[in-house]
Amino acid sequence: MDEVKTGDPGIITTTLEKALTWARSNSIWPLTFGLACCAIEMMTVQSARHDISRFGSEIFRNSPRQSDLMIVAGTVTKKMAPRLKRLYDEMPYPKYVIAMGVCVIQGGPYVHGYSVVLGVDKVVPVDVYVPGCPPTPDALTYGIMTLQEKIRGEIDR
Amino acid sequence: MKEQLGESVSAVNGKDGIMVHTVAKERLFEFMKEMKEKGFDSLSLITGVDRKDYLEVVYHLHNFATDEYVEVKTTTDNGVVPSLVSLWSSARWDEREEYDLMGIKFEGHENLKRIFLPENWVGHPLRKDYNLKNIQYINMDKDGEDYATFDPGDGW
Numbered sequence: 001m002d003e004v005k006t007g008d009p010g011i012i013t014t015t016l017e018k019a020l021t022w023a024r025s026n027s028i029w030p031l032t033f034g035l036a037c038c039a040i041e042m043m044t045v046q047s048a049r050h051d052i053s054r055f056g057s058e059i060f061r062n063s064p065r066q067s068d069l070m071i072v073a074g075t076v077t078k079k080m081a082p083r084l085k086r087l088y089d090e091m092p093y094p095k096y097v098i099a100m101g102v103c104v105i106q107g108g109p110y111v112h113g114y115s116v117v118l119g120v121d122k123v124v125p126v127d128v129y130v131p132g133c134p135p136t137p138d139a140l141t142y143g144i145m146t147l148q149e150k151i152r153g154e155i156d157r
Numbered sequence: 158m159k160e161q162l163g164e165s166v167s168a169v170n171g172k173d174g175i176m177v178h179t180v181a182k183e184r185l186f187e188f189m190k191e192m193k194e195k196g197f198d199s200l201s202l203i204t205g206v207d208r209k210d211y212l213e214v215v216y217h218l219h220n221f222a223t224d225e226y227v228e229v230k231t232t233t234d235n236g237v238v239p240s241l242v243s244l245w246s247s248a249r250w251d252e253r254e255e256y257d258l259m260g261i262k263f264e265g266h267e268n269l270k271r272i273f274l275p276e277n278w279v280g281h282p283l284r285k286d287y288n289l290k291n292i293q294y295i296n297m298d299k300d301g302e303d304y305a306t307f308d309p310g311d312g313w
Contacts, residue, residue: 114289
């Protein structure tokens with residue numbers, strides 16, 4: 001029980017790959033990017049109650065050049081799709097995309113509409129799909145944690 | 158209904174207690190000018206209704222001093238209605254939106270072009286006769302201008 005901090009760091013052996021992916025997975029900074037009602041749930045995820053900062057997704061960056069993750073939260077309209085593609089192109093590698101909500105995944109209630117892109121995976125490659133209308137903040141947190149596992153190579157899907 | 162429109166103005170009470178005036182489109186501008194002089198200083202919104210054999214345009218006016226709302230309806234067979242931009246500036250974008258989605262032409266509007274959809278979009282999507290099976294896609298060219306296309310490989 002007598003733990004005394006000596007300042008001696010000890011030695012951990014690991015591979016560079018593991019250290020890199022661990023660092024990467026625990027510093028995913030999302031892009032401030034909300035398209036529709038799912039964005040409200042995305043904002044809740046940042047709040048004190050659901051605080052994704054605990055998992056390393058520290059702050060929502062306002063510039064795509066400073067962010068690693070694009071959470072597509074809300075219906076992607078055909079008008080928005082070219083802009084979304086441009087924002088994605090401006091993000092530096094490695095970059096990740098979470099499709100949040102059923103509208104983003106396949107069109108949802110607007111599947112017969114004239115103005116809605118039926119699935120954001122037609123525009124940008126998606127890493128994690130979070131279904132729901134809208135998904136709860138817990139579901140999005142789980143989605144982010146799944147993405148972290150994916151970055152660390154613990155799951156291969 | 159059309160027989161009534163031959164007359165000048167008929168005013169009835171709507172079920173929610175808002176006065177509804179039905180005006181022939183030839184008299185619309187004159188009537189609206191009178192309404193503005195009566196104190197209705199805000200044009201809240203413009204709605205288009207597709208009744209299949211004719212189009213209906215609904216205007217909501219608001220009087221800030223007395224907090225009074227009023228509805229004005231007019232109908233058109235050929236899709237042409239006089240523009241109200243010279244009375245209320247808020248009509249400028251509202252009428253462009255009506256033109257974009259419903260295909261109603263506002264006579265006298267100085268810049269009547271589409272506001273949401275690209276200029277080469279075929280048809281007006283909120284009309285009853287719009288064909289939803291004929292899917293159109295949008296892409297952006299190098300200058301940042303949108304264009305519509307029928308080719309799914311070109312746009313989204």
